[in-house]
Amino acid sequence: MECVRECSQSVSGTHVGQAALLGTEGDMWDPDEVARVCYERYNALPRRGKPEGGREWTQLAAVVQVTRCPDTHCVLKEVVALGTGTKCIGRSAMSPKGDVLNDSHAEVIARRSCLRYLMEQLCVVMRGGHSSVFCRADQTGKWRIRPDVSFLFFCSHTPCGDASIIPMTESKTQQRPLLPPANQESAHGDRKRSAESETSGVRKRLRVNRERDVGDDGMSVALGSVCVEVSLAEQVCDVHRTGAKCVPGMPSDPRGPGRDFHTVGALRVKPGRGEPTLTLSCSDKLSRWCTLGFQGALLSHFLQGGMYFSAVVLGKCPYSPHALHRAISRCASVTGLPAGFSPHTPELLQSSVEFTHGRTHTLQSHDALQQGRVVPCGAAISWCSVSSQPLDVTANGYKQGVTKKSLGTPQARSLVSKVELFHSFLKLLELTDDSELPDSLRGKDLSSYLDYKVAADEYQQAWTGLRTQVFTLWPQSPRELLHFT
Numbered sequence: 371m372e373c374v375r376e377c378s379q380s381v382s383g384t385h386v387g388q389a390a391l392l393g394t395e396g397d398m399w400d401p402d403e404v405a406r407v408c409y410e411r412y413n414a415l416p417r418r419g420k421p422e423g424g425r426e427w428t429q430l431a432a433v434v435q436v437t438r439c440p441d442t443h444c445v446l447k448e449v450v451a452l453g454t455g456t457k458c459i460g461r462s463a464m465s466p467k468g469d470v471l472n473d474s475h476a477e478v479i480a481r482r483s484c485l486r487y488l489m490e491q492l493c494v495v496m497r498g499g500h501s502s503v504f505c506r507a508d509q510t511g512k513w514r515i516r517p518d519v520s521f522l523f524f525c526s527h528t529p530c531g532d533a534s535i536i537p538m539t540e541s542k543t544q545q546r547p548l549l550p551p552a553n554q555e556s557a558h559g560d561r562k563r564s565a566e567s568e569t570s571g572v573r574k575r576l577r578v579n580r581e582r583d584v585g586d587d588g589m590s591v592a593l594g595s596v597c598v599e600v601s602l603a604e605q606v607c608d609v610h611r612t613g614a615k616c617v618p619g620m621p622s623d624p625r626g627p628g629r630d631f632h633t634v635g636a637l638r639v640k641p642g643r644g645e646p647t648l649t650l651s652c653s654d655k656l657s658r659w660c661t662l663g664f665q666g667a668l669l670s671h672f673l674q675g676g677m678y679f680s681a682v683v684l685g686k687c688p689y690s691p692h693a694l695h696r697a698i699s700r701c702a703s704v705t706g707l708p709a710g711f712s713p714h715t716p717e718l719l720q721s722s723v724e725f726t727h728g729r730t731h732t733l734q735s736h737d738a739l740q741q742g743r744v745v746p747c748g749a750a751i752s753w754c755s756v757s758s759q760p761l762d763v764t765a766n767g768y769k770q771g772v773t774k775k776s777l778g779t780p781q782a783r784s785l786v787s788k789v790e791l792f793h794s795f796l797k798l799l800e801l802t803d804d805s806e807l808p809d810s811l812r813g814k815d816l817s818s819y820l821d822y823k824v825a826a827d828e829y830q831q832a833w834t835g836l837r838t839q840v841f842t843l844w845p846q847s848p849r850e851l852l853h854f855t
């Protein structure tokens with residue numbers, strides 16, 4: 371009954387503007403509902419950091435907490451963390467002080483924002499309070515997710531990298547001309563069904579692929595030309611492209627015509643501004659989170675096992691469940707990980723509801739003469755459900771609007787930068803009674819961010835397992851960038 375009370379309190383306290391939704395177990399993973407609750411949360415945020423209407427676009431990602439009540443079968447879906455952004459900085463702009471956000475893609479910002487939320491929830495339980503996320507686990511000093519809680523990950527667009535290499539198929543025998551604009555909505559509406567049918571082996575579908583283009587940040591975008599497939603004898607004629615390049619050590623893409631352009635299943639690094647980055651694509655990171663958990667090394671000190679997404683929901687966008695599954699499940703064969711860690715393949719779903727600040731929608735509403743070129747928005751928004759400073763807007767890895775002079779000072783840092791998340795972790799540690807210290811933090815002399823990460827031995831064992839068995843070419847972060855305190 372406690373859960374029912376919480377559900378109703380939460381809903382009456384937040385309602386639509388705060389994006390919480392009370393439903394039943396039957397529609398627990400309804401992708402349109404998940405998308406709507408994320409867009410509502412985004413819409414409720416102030417303008418700061420959002421794209422300029424009709425000229426700029428961005429991408430959105432969010433973590434949705436789902437709480438079930440076993441007695442009433444009611445389900446509360448609540449956005450607990452959100453991120454927007456499309457940019458990534460190059461090697462030369464990385465900071466040894468952990469104060470710059472290297473990767474500001476929406477998925478990464480959303481996950482880091484979620485870490486702030488989880489840390490606050492852990493602070494609550496450490497102080498003896500009641501958390502809506504955690505309950506005590508059996509090992510000393512360890513916590514686990516309450517049995518009635520699960521997490522979903524939402525992205526308004528297919529993650530960059532491997533999942534974006536989406537086959538475009540055509541039938542030799544029956545290809546139809548472009549649909550008039552009036553029919554496009556129904557064509558889009560059928561997309562979800564067509565994507566679903568791909569996994570069930572039904573080969574009759576309707577596909578929408580207009581103008582192929584590579585976004586300014588190199589993300590694959592394929593929108594527009596409409597080809598209708600009705601034959602069983604369809605074949606892959608091309609693939610959507612990703613701007614993320616194969617990691618060093620891996621043969622590069624053949625860049626041949628059509629479907630021979632890309633290698634599939636490869637680890638890829640994100641494009642920066644003309645300079646290569648050391649940052650892995652969102653497909654690769656998502657695949658890693660599905661094996662090691664999305665809590666990261668630091669929080670794993672306090673958690674028994676990894677935290678995994680039960681489902682990944684995409685907005686209306688070019689999407690292939692096959693490509694997304696391929697990208698995420700590359701780690702499915704990994705074995706021998708420590709207890710509590712194992713590859714989890716989330717349920718994959720797509721919504722038919724579009725993000726209005728996304729690229730497709732912006733291009734459609736764009737007036738080229740009035741507004742010039744459509745560009746990705748330079749800012750990244752981080753928001754999470756915490757009591758103090760939930761919103762954090764950055765540009766170029768620093769707080770938006772900081773003066774050149776204040777770069778490098780604490781005021782210029784994002785609250786989701788490595789160093790700020792590390793300091794939140796240290797505060798959590800201060801709250802921990804000595805008798806409640808987990809084994810991984812006992813009797814060790816630790817001071818730097820790297821020290822604490824390395825000391826998370828079970829997480830590191832799991833990471834070593836993943837790296838030696840599947841992701842052998844995953845580039846290591848330069849150690850000199852992790853020694854800050």
Ligand SMILES: [Zn+2]
Nearest residue numbers: 475529530652
């Ligand atoms: Zn990305």
